[in-house]
Amino acid sequence: MLMRRFIIVGHKVPNDGRFTLNDLAGSAGRVDILCRCINSAFFLSHAMRKEVEVQLVLPAGPDPCTIVRFVGAELRYLNPDERSTAALIRNALLKRPGSAEIPSTPGVYARRGTLAVALESVATKSKIFLLHEDGEDFASVYVSSDPASSMSDDSDSTFLLGDNTDLSPDELETLERFKHKLVSLGSISYHSDHCITYLNLELDRRADMVCKKAPS
């Protein structure tokens, strides 16, 4: 199965999971943004995207940097509202995992690990794209102008995004160790979850065009 992967750095989420669900945009360190990214990554109207994987990289402390991984093919108990998604993230963090990944709720895993660990986990099987306003336009970088020839470009891609702040200089330095491209969705700067929604729908539409063009 061709995968779509998203890695999102949540710079301020308390990674021991000790935050209240009543203040997601405040003391929970803008975990609301990550919840919306999860929603955008996985939800169809009456189904879940099974071909999607999301890794949330949470460096803020007080614990060592932690990765919460959502696997579309295994996910249960994911609902579209922010609060319930935040509860899934919190439950995973409250497991206080070690460097070995452990399961939380179905389809949600946690481990200690940095952005480098997250990127290493995808680098051999996936192209890596950093979403950034200064990048080349998505349409010209990612997909060729001929839909029929874009199929191979639609294989196993990882999109890396920040939360409400760009990647830090240290994080960009980490990224430099991996082959990657900067891609932009246009001249306007968008919220991360909106970028993910657009990418998902646009890739669906392009795959649809390829299917319709393929000989029957």
Next chain:
Amino acid sequence: MLMRRFIIVGHKVPNDGRFTLNDLAGSAGRVDILCRCINSAFFLSHAMRKEVEVQLVLPAGPDPCTIVRFVGAELRYLNPDERSTAALIRNALLKRPGSAEIPSTPGVYARRGTLAVALESVATKSKIFLLHEDGEDFASVYVSSDPASSMSDDSDSTFLLGDNTDLSPDELETLERFKHKLVSLGSISYHSDHCITYLNLELDRRADMVCKKAPS
């Protein structure tokens, strides 16, 4: 200024505003969906879309059908998280307006009114599109294949959507009184907020192409 308008029917939100912010996806009648639609309609990364207007049509009772209108050019106190947006909707409903529109927080208005009233308010100045899986494809209906010629099609459009349920037979009958087209975003059925995000970004991208093509 060319406007983008969205009308969303929230079929189950208690329209007297008496709901708790701790159960948006439950007893608040899926107001979480409307909050995400508002977010998708208005938010850029570091700004608000001033050219957007949203009307939420709330027929569920116990009060008569109520319209809460968000005006991008006037909006204040709108934050990206669901909970604070739900508070703005609730505050407007708690005003218990009559048939004349009254202001709530800046850029948010409320009035008693049905879907017909909402459609009447846009019909003379705007084309109306119902987002529906059975519609014609967005790309072929809404925008011509030549970006330069699509500018006029990008003028003052209203997109009508349901929440997590399609429009009812009665609502479709109301819509029949107005000139409109059914448009689809592809063969997959998406959440309403994801449709709005896609439309906004795709229209931005097309407008961008037109600007770049225009003689300098």
